[in-house]
């Protein structure tokens with residue numbers, strides 16, 4: 001059973017995670033707007049309504065109460081989408097939570113009974129922090145060797161490697177060396193993300209630091225060998241790992257019992273083979289780490305105590321799928337499924353979604369051939385534009401795919417919202433996602 005809050009209503013906490021710009025804030029905002037619109041009797045989430053077979057649903061935003069986490073600023077994010085012209089919600093860089101009270105009436109002979117009631121909590125959880133999950137099972141020398149190997153051939157890493165190779169073999173436990181190396185390493189991670197579109201960048205908390213002052217033990221970097229400097233870095237790595245472990249078992253992540261892992265798979269196809277391989281590795285890392293369990297329990301203990309075993313349902317989702325037409329979204333979904341074979345305990349599913357559908361599907365005659373394309377308004381443009389980025393592969397792409405580059409992914413303006421947002425937000429398959437996430441709670 002999910003954990004129970006004081007007044008007896010079960011609580012389910014859904015973590016929505018993904019790397020920076022994956023679309024987490026847009027997803028939470030759209031889920032909230034559509035749940036509230038459904039509660040007002042509007043057809044915002046058709047497959048959820050169908051699943052509920054005519055039962056009425058009441059959804060209201062719950063007060064933050066004594067919550068242990070900052071509140072997700074739903075009014076501000078919805079106001080951005082509902083503005084004229086609409087614009088995208090601002091970037092966010094910390095964990096936040098939005099809670100709803102949900103009541104679903106009963107049907108048939110049970111109609112006179114009280115409604116099924118639960119509290120639904122949605123958490124905007126930085127995916128960078130999940131990238132640390134695989135590190136928790138590694139010691140400093142194993143992690144360093146693997147990390148340095150991954151980076152050694154990348155030109156952007158040259159100044160970091162220049163620094164480490166210039167260190168004396170007997171380098172001392174010197175704070176200036178530790179700090180200089182750390183700054184070079186962290187700057188390099190930022191550039192690999194921003195200039196190369198890479199995702200599997202550890203430690204994730206270097207790019208997305210938790211709120212509050214940065215403790216001195218964050219100042220480390222990967223390094224192999226044996227000398228006093230390596231010992232200092234290794235001690236700091238251990239402190240970091242303990243803190244990450246505590247955080248993952250603590251009130252923020254530890255109480256998440258369902259997870260949406262959101263990935264910009266189309267963006268990675270567009271960025272090229274290196275970025276795609278890297279994004280696939282990051283997704284696989286998240287998927288395989290979840291096998292280990294969502295909490296800081298050792299796997300053997302989590303298996304013995306399934307109620308504490310953390311995450312019960314995982315949805316792997318490619319977002320922004322309004323960049324391609326329906327036929328391609330089917331390929332996108334199977335591509336995601338292929339990348340996230342987890343062997344995780346409990347149900348998992350793959351989705352191709354759009355939280356804010358900005359386009360409509362069209363057929364476009366391109367060089368005499370009809371192709372399934374989309375049409376939407378690019379930010380700042382006064383006319384609608386057609387877009388066909390290319391064929392989405394249904395399996396991880398091979399070398400021949402990369403000979404026909406996956407073309408541009410325009411920055412579409414969000415669609416104008418019906419009723420200023422009170423009518424919900426047009427989306428692709430968020431309703432299917434909710435049915436999957438809440439299946440075991442629905443009457």
Ligand SMILES: Nc1nc2c(ncn2[C@@H]2O[C@H](COP(=O)(O)OP(=O)(O)OP(=O)(O)O)[C@@H](O)[C@H]2O)c(=O)[nH]1
Nearest residue numbers: 020021022023024025026088091092320354355356
């Ligand atoms: N076309 C389209 N674009 C989207 C959609 N969702 C998000 N985007 C785009 O992706 C950008 C990032 O979305 P956010 O929701 O802010 O992503 P995030 O994961 O919260 O990003 P951070 O707060 O920076 O970590 C948006 O500004 C849009 O440009 C979608 O459903 N369709």
Ligand SMILES: [Mg+2]
Nearest residue numbers: 024025091092
């Ligand atoms: Mg955000």
